[in-house]
Amino acid sequence: MATKDLIMASTKRKSDASTSASAKKARPALDAAADSVRSILTDPTDFPVPQSEDAVRRLFLTLAQYARSLEEQVEASKPKERSTQELNAAAVKLRAAARSGIRKQMTWKPSCKTGTAKWAYDGVCADPAVFGAFLGLDGPPTFKTKKIPRDEFVNLIGDLSVAIRYDTLRVTSNDVNIRWNATDGTFKCSGSYGKNGGKASSISTNDHPRSMSEPQTAAAPAAPATGQQEQSTLKKFLGIAQQLFFMWAITNLATKFFTKPSTKQPPVSTKSGDPNAAPVDPWLLPPAQAIPAWDLGQKLDMHVHLSTSPHGQVFNTPIWQKQQDKDLPKFIWTNLTFGDFNVAHKADFDIKFPKSVLNNGSLWMDVFLTKDGGSPDPHNAAFSSENTHHVRKLLTPYLPRLKVRKEHKLLGSAEGPETGEEPEENITLALVSDGAKIPYGTLAPAISEFVHLLPDKRDETGTQGFYMPIVFSNEFWHLREHYVELNSTTPILPIQIVFQPMSYLKFQMFAAMTSGFKEAAKQQGGSAGAELDELKRMLIETNPWFLALTAVVSLLHVLFEMLAFKSDVSHWRQKKEMVGVSIIILLYLIDNNENTSWMILFGSGTGVLIEAWKVAKAVDISIIPAPAGSLIPYKLVIKDKHVLSEDEKKTQEYDKLAFRYVSYVAIPLLAAYTGYSLLYNTHRGWYSFVISTLTSFVYMFGFAQLVPQLIINYKLKRWIYRVDPKRINEYGQVMAENVAAIDGETKKNK
Structure with missing residues (x-):
């Protein structure tokens, strides 16, 4: 060729x-x-x-x-050789990313109550020299695995404590495990965390990262914790008060979180204890205030990714996880303006869930907020940690299953219709857009968990920090029935993601109320869920004016019911005879229902106890041996507490007569309604059928029980207030046969 x-x-x-x-x-x-x-x-x-x-x-x-x-x-x-300043700058960014990733994993778990939980951060660093500077080494690492003491690692990375309600989570493992793969530049840091991560004074709380070669400043002794304990006790008391008075939950929460009086912080102790000594470096303390790190009017992009990654590594996932998440949606909302309240977006998807999620795995929503034109991908040239804000939201929480009450027609096989609303798969992402100045040092845990400070950046005084834009996933309006159980029968479900701006005041209200409702549900168990859902439903579906009227009427109802109980008990305690009183025994049973309000249950239960006490007040109930030859060895005997007088016998006679008249109408009505309920209504069983039929009949025809008392009162009053023939009428007239007697009366014998 x-x-x-x-x-x-x-x-x-x-x-x-x-x-x-x-x-x-x-x-x-x-x-x-x-x-x-x-x-x-x-x-x-x-x-x-x-x-x-x-x-x-x-x-x-x-x-x-x-x-x-x-x-x-x-x-x-090959990576270019960098100067010492460039290496330190790159190491600072890598430490900030690692610190943020580790903090996000340090969330409260049940094991933290008495033990610890695991954390593991996976990262990528293509330049071994930068990773060596990240660990404070003099050059690239020569190891594959290494253990670094906890205090040394915290001094390198910065503050790894996370504030939770009434406590703080810290790194608890004595050593932090480091793995380094020089082939692909990946590394992994892992350890454990819990509530008691060693002595606070031995761990630097400086967010400003420092290399191992820099001198370490001894932390000041901790300030007295008496004030914090008193404040914690006050919060617990307020929490109990919220549980007892659900109707004032919103007011209590708002008072607790928004009108909290500012308290003067005790001065931080110095090392020598001399009050004239130099103050502690403010960088060792959390900032007292914080302002937005990004300017209002800044153009933003919001990147939303749904993933199964447990650590939020959306762009550094292994191949098998990328294959697993290939059908999950990801999208970008561009041209957003920080501070613009006139913009809103919606995105609708049909999610095809991975098998791991259907088998009790977790599904996360990772939200990246970047400045216009920036990229959240660390491998992209447009990536900048200062211009990227990452937040996560768990979309698949673990919830107890709702009890399903199956009903059917007792005379047929057809089941009743399924009750409940269609689920609303709605996720709201709110961007706090008013650029408020935040008192970071006094924020409640329910609010501070959404405020992320920009690491290593403060003003010249060191007391004012800068926080990234607040992205809040508002789930306050989510009811329990809106959640759909994921299993093999629900591989695909629709979902709607909504973006809307929100003011800082509104964010405080929703964050505080959401946290307060969750705490109440945890402390009271499953019974509180229905109460809280009903309260939310009223706020959603009811006109505000009508809701306020309902609250006032409910309070008055409780007040008058308690007064009626008091009056009824006082009357029966002093009553010695039963003239003119019809004894009616009302059996009112309530079928157990977890959705019944405690206010209704309390009133009904108190009424039943008073009725039982009234029966015991009127009669003696005893059990005696049955006569010889009886099938049952014992029988129930009911006797009046005292011998009836003539008037009481008349009352008893009229009582029987009145009940006979009422039965002519009530019994046919009860029979007709029983047949209707048996044919057309659905019930869980025969017991439920009997209880619900009697209860419904009492609700509809309860006025019939008042008729016997009216008849008795009418009969007795006819005799007590019979016509007096000697009485002079309004015209000065009397009956003819009594005129002589009236004329013969004098003032003395009159």
């Missing part, structure tokens, strides 16, 4: 080589050399060889140039 057949011109393709004029001229020759190499490797024993010596020389020259270009590309791909 001729030389021109072997070294053929190939089609130009995109290359990473230089775009200079000389490189463009050499590119066709290099492409031809690459084609020649492929031809030789394809058929090593019978590849075409040029016939002329000049052609062979040109071939060797082309192959040599191709080899040199490959060497240059390899050399160019």
Whole structure:
């Protein structure tokens, strides 16, 4: 084959080589050399060889140039040597990313109550020298695994404490495990955390990272904790008060979190104890205040990714996890303006859940807020940690299953209709857009967990920090019935993600109320869930004016019911005889229902107890042996507590007469309603049928029980207030046979 057949011109393709004029001229020759190499490797024993010596020389020259270009590309791909300042700057960014990632994993778990929980941070650092500076080494690491003492690691990274309600989470493991893979530049830091992460004075709380070669400043002794204990006790008391008075939950929460009086903080002790000594470095303390790190009017992009990554490593996931999350949605909302309250977006998806999520795995929503044009991907050239804010939201919380009450017709096989609303798969992402100045030092835990400070950045005094824009996932309006159980029967579900701006005051209210409701549900168990959901439902579905009227009427109802109970008990305690009173025993049973309000249960239960006490007040109930020959060995005997007088016997007679009249109407009505309920209504069983039928009948025809008392009162009053023939009417007249007697009366005998 001729030389021109072997070294053929190939089609130009995109290359990473230089775009200079000389490189463009050499590119066709290099492409031809690459084609020649492929031809030789394809058929090593019978590849075409040029016939002329000049052609062979040109071939060797082309192959040599191709080899040199490959060497240059390899050399160019190596990381450039950085100066000490550049290494330290890159190490600071890597530490900030690691500190943020570790803090996000340090969330409250049940094991933290008495023990610890695990954390593991996975990162990527392509330059070994930067990773060496990250660990405070003099050069690239020479190890694959290493253990670093906890205090040393915290001094390197910065403050790793996370504030939770009434406590603080800290790193508890004595050593932090470090793994380094020089091949792909990946590393992993792991350890454990809990409530008691060693002595606070031995761990630097300075957010400003420091290398191992820098001198360490001893932390000041901790201030007296008496005030904190008193404040914690006050919060617990307020929490109990909120549980007892659900109708004032919103007011109590608002008072607790928004009108909290500012208290003067005790001065921080110095090392020597001398009040005239120099104050402690403010960098060792949390900032007292914080202002937005980004300016109002800044253009933003919001990147939303749904993933199964437990650590939020959306862009550094292994291949198997990328394959698992390939069907999960990811999108970007662009051209957002920080501080603009007139923008709103919606995104609707049909999510195909991975098998791991259907098998009790977790699904997360990772939200990246970047400045306009920035990228949340650390491998992208447009990435900047100061211009990127990352928050996470768990979309698949673990909840107890609701009890399903199956009902059916007792005389048929048809089941009743399923009750409940269709679930609302709605997720609201709110961006706090008013740029408020936050008193960071006195924030409640329910609010501070959403406020992320910019590490290593404060004002010249060191007391004012800078916080990233607050992204709040508002789930206050989510009811228990809105959550859908995930299993093999629900592989695909619709979801709507909504973006809307929110003021800082509104964010405080929703964050505080959400946290307060969750705490109440945890402390009271499952019974509180229905109460809280009903309260939310009233706020959602009811007109505010009507809601206020309902609250007032409910309070008055409770007040008057208690007064009626008091009056009833006082009357019966002092009553010695039963003239004119009809004893009616009312059996009112309530079928157990977890959705029944405690206010209704309390009133009904108190009424039943009073009725039982009134029966015991009127009669004696005893059990005596049955006569010989009876099937049952004992029998129930009910006797009046005292011998009836003539008036009481008349009352009893009229009582029986009145009930006979009422039964002529009530019994047919009860029979008709029983038949209707048996044929057309659904019930869980015969017991439920009997209870619900009697209760419904009492609700509809309860007025009938008042008729006997009216008849008795009418009969007795006819005798008590009979006509007096000697009485002078309004015209001064009396009956004729009594005129003489009236005329003979004097003032003395009158």
